[in-house]
Amino acid sequence: xxxxxxxxxxxxxxxxxxxxxxxxxxxxxxxxxxxxxxxxxxxxxxxxxxxxxxxxxxxxxxxxxxxxxxxxxxxxxxxxxxxxxxxxxxxxxxxxxxxxxxxxxxxxxxxxxxxxxxxxxxxxxxxxxxxxxxxxxxxxxxxxxxxxxxxxxxxxxxxxxxxxxxxxxxxxxxxxxxxxxxxxxxxxxxxxxxxxxxxxxxxxxxxxxxxxxxxxxxxxxxxxxxxxxxxxxxxxxxxxxxxxxxxxxxxxxxxxxxxxxxxxxxxxxxxxxxxxxxxxxxxxxxxxxxxxxxxxxxxxxxxx
Amino acid sequence: xxxxxxxxxxxxxxxxxxxxxxxxxxxxxxxxxxxxxxxxxxxxxxxxxxxxxxxxxxxxxxxxxxxxxxxxxxxxxxxxxxxxxxxxxxxxxxxxxxxxxxxxxxxxxxxxxxxxxxxxxxxxxxxxxxxxxxxxxxxxxxxxxxxxxxxxxxxxxxxxxxxxxxxxxxxxxxxxxxxxxxxxxxxxxxxxxxxxxxxxxxxxxxxxxxxxxxxxxxxxxxxxxxxxxxxxxxxxxxxxxxxxxxxxxxxxxxxxxxxxxxxxxxxxxxxxxxxxxxxxxxxxxxxxxxxxxxxxxxxxxxxxxxxxxxxxxxxxxxxxxxxxxxxxxxxxxxxxxxxxxxxxxxxxxxxxxxxxxxxxxxxxxxxxxxxxxxxxxxxxxxxxxxxxxxxxxxxxxxxxxxxxxxxxxxxxxxxxxxxxxxxxxxxxxxxxxxxxxxxxxxxxxxxxxxxxxxxxxxxxxxxxxxxxxxxxxxxxxxxxxxxxxxxxxxxxxxxxxxxxxxxxxxxxxxxxxxxxxxxxxxxxxxxxxxxxxxxxxxxx
Numbered sequence: 001x002x003x004x005x006x007x008x009x010x011x012x013x014x015x016x017x018x019x020x021x022x023x024x025x026x027x028x029x030x031x032x033x034x035x036x037x038x039x040x041x042x043x044x045x046x047x048x049x050x051x052x053x054x055x056x057x058x059x060x061x062x063x064x065x066x067x068x069x070x071x072x073x074x075x076x077x078x079x080x081x082x083x084x085x086x087x088x089x090x091x092x093x094x095x096x097x098x099x100x101x102x103x104x105x106x107x108x109x110x111x112x113x114x115x116x117x118x119x120x121x122x123x124x125x126x127x128x129x130x131x132x133x134x135x136x137x138x139x140x141x142x143x144x145x146x147x148x149x150x151x152x153x154x155x156x157x158x159x160x161x162x163x164x165x166x167x168x169x170x171x172x173x174x175x176x177x178x179x180x181x182x183x184x185x186x187x188x189x190x191x192x193x194x195x196x197x198x199x200x201x202x203x204x205x206x207x208x209x210x211x212x213x214x215x216x217x218x219x220x221x222x223x224x225x226x227x228x229x230x231x232x233x234x235x236x237x238x239x240x241x242x243x244x245x246x247x248x249x250x251x252x253x254x255x256x257x258x259x260x261x262x263x264x265x266x267x268x269x270x271x272x273x274x275x276x277x278x279x280x281x282x283x284x285x286x287x288x289x290x291x292x293x294x295x296x297x298x299x300x301x302x303x304x
Numbered sequence: 305x306x307x308x309x310x311x312x313x314x315x316x317x318x319x320x321x322x323x324x325x326x327x328x329x330x331x332x333x334x335x336x337x338x339x340x341x342x343x344x345x346x347x348x349x350x351x352x353x354x355x356x357x358x359x360x361x362x363x364x365x366x367x368x369x370x371x372x373x374x375x376x377x378x379x380x381x382x383x384x385x386x387x388x389x390x391x392x393x394x395x396x397x398x399x400x401x402x403x404x405x406x407x408x409x410x411x412x413x414x415x416x417x418x419x420x421x422x423x424x425x426x427x428x429x430x431x432x433x434x435x436x437x438x439x440x441x442x443x444x445x446x447x448x449x450x451x452x453x454x455x456x457x458x459x460x461x462x463x464x465x466x467x468x469x470x471x472x473x474x475x476x477x478x479x480x481x482x483x484x485x486x487x488x489x490x491x492x493x494x495x496x497x498x499x500x501x502x503x504x505x506x507x508x509x510x511x512x513x514x515x516x517x518x519x520x521x522x523x524x525x526x527x528x529x530x531x532x533x534x535x536x537x538x539x540x541x542x543x544x545x546x547x548x549x550x551x552x553x554x555x556x557x558x559x560x561x562x563x564x565x566x567x568x569x570x571x572x573x574x575x576x577x578x579x580x581x582x583x584x585x586x587x588x589x590x591x592x593x594x595x596x597x598x599x600x601x602x603x604x605x606x607x608x609x610x611x612x613x614x615x616x617x618x619x620x621x622x623x624x625x626x627x628x629x630x631x632x633x634x635x636x637x638x639x640x641x642x643x644x645x646x647x648x649x650x651x652x653x654x655x656x657x658x659x660x661x662x663x664x665x666x667x668x669x670x671x672x673x674x675x676x677x678x679x680x681x682x683x684x685x686x687x688x689x690x691x692x693x694x695x696x697x698x699x700x701x702x703x704x705x706x707x708x709x710x711x712x713x714x715x716x717x718x719x720x721x722x723x724x725x726x727x728x729x730x731x732x733x734x735x736x737x738x739x740x741x742x743x744x745x746x747x748x749x750x751x752x753x754x755x756x757x758x759x760x761x762x763x764x765x766x767x768x769x770x771x772x773x774x775x776x777x778x779x780x781x782x783x784x785x786x787x788x789x790x791x792x793x794x795x796x797x798x799x800x801x802x803x804x805x806x807x808x809x810x811x812x813x814x815x816x817x818x819x820x821x822x823x824x825x826x827x828x829x830x831x832x833x834x835x836x837x838x839x840x841x842x843x844x
Contacts, residue, residue: 030727031725031727031728031731032725032726032727032728032730032731033727033730033731034727036727036730036731036734037730038730038733038734038759038768040430040433041432041433041436043445043446044428044429044430044432044433044445045428046428047425047426047427047428047432048428048430049428050428051427051428076496079345080343080345080500080518081345081346081348081351081353081430081496081499081500082346082348082351082496082497082498082499082500082504083497083500083518088518091517091518092518092519147550147554150551150554151554154554154558155554155557155558158558161558161560162551162554162555162558162560163544163547163551163554163555163560164560165520249546249551250551252520252544252545252546252547252551253520254517254518254519254520258519265725265726265727266726266727267727
């Protein structure tokens, strides 16, 4: 097991190194210059470039960047004057993570339940109904669903706040909007997974032994159906915890999502690189944990 | 069942009791919630570059002279004297002024420190150019002279003297960038992080920054140590970042917001139906910037010709644009915006002028085009496809599509729209890689017209505009050297006429911004930007 984990960690480290290097050089290929401004004298622009070390040769910039990265320093944001990239991430990530995890828990519970129900009522009304809902969940973009919910629950019925962050009730609408796509995906995956093992011998045996259907589902079918679902979990956790530009903007949530878009349009090099590396490290870590978890659940994976 | 009923009632009581307590507290605190499009980013006066920082700064900081709803009063200054030529100003500060901590005194040395920090050649502060107005300011920034040679002289703790390159006026001293005080002992240890968080700000204005959650909200609270605290009516001002557009509208309807930036006509109407009040003010010039040298030598030949530029400006129907694609822009018939201050009132009232019609005049446009072709010895077929550079937003593309159609219909000139991301657009513009560039020019600063006009002088030329004219330079220099405000405005008018006659840009109109607010609010004020300093509320 230790060998398996060590191998995975080495691969993860190599992935992060490649990602950091690729990000550095790709960012430099983006056309434009963050300091160009027709209202600022050229002399001032030059000094701003020098402050960020952008007046140095590219190899020197790269070495400085990698050196700082090893120390956990991601530099100052160009557009968020006076704030370091680490500060920005430290402030915004917990918000996105809290919202993301809430929505994920909600989405997993609903999605898996729906998937089980679909499989049990295969070809009947509940199956069709829930699958239509699942398709709608995938098809309905958050930028459509969000304002509709906001209008109905916030403005007309006034049972939930329209926007904001900090109170539990401010999380409900964004969590629903953020989680809907995951619910839909999980419903479909769980349904397929449950159906795939319905005809397995051990399920038939359990039924033949006279176990109540609910016990067969929860004790035998459910656990084994999770095996193909788990590999997606790492990516799902990473993507929902990193925030959503649309949902966070719509509900005025001070999370990380908007920085992914704004940093690129503003050509905020340190922030682009910092966020990409942070996302990369997080994603790699989540995948590593899932791989290890997967190996524990199914020893055949380790052998392979 | 009885237990369940009792629990339900208890829960209901708790839920209803919470708002009662909050309301009781709120009744004692006069507060307002204002929507703003962006995070202020920084409250360091040397770095201000984003809305709402551009209007928050005068609420948080104090300047030598304050524009109190149209009247210039002493801010930090108790009194001031100026030399006959208007170049040297001596200010006597109020005695007993302190920063918001109520202890640290504000001194003349603090004003000098703030200016020196702003112009630190090694810092590259965004607003460093503001110091160029001082005698030798530009030379100091370029490392060509010592600080002692710059036109700032601290005479004693409460007296400071400024010497300028050109005559100055009261309005110049209302800017926090160059004429605010900073406490060196507080600022220096923070370095570049000064102004980035509530605990990293020490100011002396009407409000202090109590809370600031980046990209979320800012809470300003009344500074009880402010010298004019009795004029400040609101205890708290809560600025909600991102509360604009549909989100802002929903928040207003759900009573989560009191002021929202004006939105579309439909959004404004919905709020008007709810009893909200709307007000607007001019915020920027909307124009087609002209590259007088052209993107290519071929297009430069035509764009460098005055009659060709006149043909373009007469071919554009500004009224039609305002009625369809740029609905928040008032069509322009001259350069100067209607809100530009004159000597005693508005500039445009004091100097009436119509440079071009707001509706297209195809006949006249064709006339000018023929004149241009004759002067250049070219035919219509020789005119290259004109490059129309813009930001990649749908609004900008729609506007240019309409202009493209007008140029084709009224002049038979072909053009192509070139939408780019913001930074690529700026890069293209700065390197002269365009023929016409659709964009705006903010007016939220004192002497916005002067700033705009200065951009076309030879001294300010970059590849951006490719324009240089000695006559224009002389007119502009005479305007900024005017010893009295009356003379400066009269001279600005001469510059404006030259500017319009020679079509240095194709001005489309003056962009209007504004707010919708709940009834009962008063005391806000605006000319080129909003000022909530003296905001008040009384239930109607």
